[in-house]
């Protein structure tokens with residue numbers, strides 16, 4: 382058992398409201414099965430007498446918060462960050478597919494995976510739902526590395542059997558065999574989970590999507606991840622390829638890919654009916670604001686999502702996204718929310734932004750009560766943040782007179798320098 386005395390941020394699991402202790406205590410120790418979990422969290426004065434003899438680390442000038450949850454990222458695109466192109470489809474063709482073709486090589490996949498997980502840790506991200514590539518070796522490399530680090534982590538082999546160049550295109554039958562083998566090998570091992578991963582509707586044949594949907598029905602607690610309604614050219618292309626479907630989102634619905642634990646990146650150019658279908662099915666959006674701004678894709682409509690009752694959380698979408706940093710993603714989400722020319726503009730509060738990247742993201746992934754929060758029983762994944770990490774951050778946080786002001790200073794001015802420590806599984 383170990384305890385930390387610090388400023389402490391966590392969330393009410395039901396309302397999403399932030400809970401803050403200026404002088405807090407976080408106690409971490411094994412649960413009945415020996416897994417490291419939060420044993421207690423709250424005011425130091427109220428808790429300390431329950432834990433006599435437990436070593437307490439004094440971090441009173443720091444802020445302890447839940448580890449960040451990234452709902453959508455591509456580990457093989459670590460080296461694609463910052464590649465300019467005239468929007469999504471040219472970006473895929475000229476940069477992304479050539480980079481991803483290298484992941485048939487297990488040594489290359491392993492090297493990038495190691496760098497990727499180091500980078501997640503440096504930025505305070507403790508759980509990610511990530512794309513691999515179409516090569517099974519890319520999946521094994523990521524799972525092996527995540528397992529060695531004790532991470533709660535989800536990935537899967539990308540399915541793309543058409544409209545894709547040699548080197549990344551897979552073969553329909555084999556792609557489904559490989560997916561099922563991946564599920565059996567990795568899903569539920571330690572803290573790992575598998576995601577059935579059709580890249581997006583335009584790069585899969587109907588037969589491949591049908592097979593993916595059959596696997597999704599056979600393995601209901603396995604995740605599904607894909608992209609939808611990111612960019613207008615892509616939406617047009619999907620409509621041409623699947624004229625019988627109600628909409629782009631309707632393609633996924635028609636093939637049995639809309640259900641709980643289905644995570645769709647972007648969800649920008651959706652109709653009200655699409656949003657309502659997502660909400661009814663329990664499928665969720667991975668909002669990826671730095672990517673949407675970089676690729677000029679559009680602006681996620683928070684008000685419409687809320688009106689439909691659709692769930693969502695935040696994602697970096699590296700390498701379309703421009704940063705691993707949850708602070709950069711939360712700031713971009715604020716900017717996207719404020720945009721009021723193409724949709725209603727609103728001001729997300731710092732508490733809402735932080736929730737969307739921690740407990741709210743975990744809830745959207747079906748991992749509520751497991752990660753993303755620091756309530757008793759949650760797995761022991763957290764970050765220690767330094768509000769004095771840079772001169773400007775120190776100056777600004779010293780003047781903060783409320784929790785909102787403290788969190789907003791970190792969102793706007795914080796980056797990896799503010800992440801003093803990342804604790805995964807109690808270590």
Ligand code: GUN
Nearest residue numbers: 477580581608672698701
């Ligand atoms: N749509 C299909 N593939 C991709 C990808 O790799 N990144 C993004 N942002 N959108 C996609």
Ligand code: ZN
Nearest residue numbers: 453608646698
């Ligand atoms: Zn993506």
